[in-house]
Amino acid sequence: MTKATELTYRVLKLPQQLRDAIRKQRDEKCTTNEEFVASAVDDHLSTLCDNLKQLGFGSHRGKMATARLPFSDKAKTLDKLRRASNQVSIPVVQLLNICLATATATPKKRGKRRGRPKKTVKSSR
Secondary structure, three states, X not given: OOOOOOOOOOOOOOOHHHHHHHHHHHHHOOOOHHHHHHHXXXXXXXXXXXXXXHHOOOOOXXXXXXXXXXXXXXXXXXXXXXXXXXXXXXXXXXXXXXXXXXXXXXXXXXXXXXXXXXXXXXXXX
């Protein structure tokens, strides 16, 4: 008797459209759900993490502390965050963290400019 592959199952809520797309791709590739999930993670997780880091995910780490922040009703800040959250399925607090991290990021230093050096104008005094 051979030992069965060890698996860990998680129950997740997925949009029906995504479930259908997974089923279609899995069937076309003649693979199992286990192999399809492993392949998707292996093929895309690294690039996804790199892109998320560029957006500011994970830029501020350490001990978490609560903060009482003001949200403008006039600017509809919370409404904008909620709409964006619904569009991309990322929690409001995560989107806010990214916005704040991006706003507080130090700008990258630019390299030397190429081309002609700027002419300096000497004063006639």
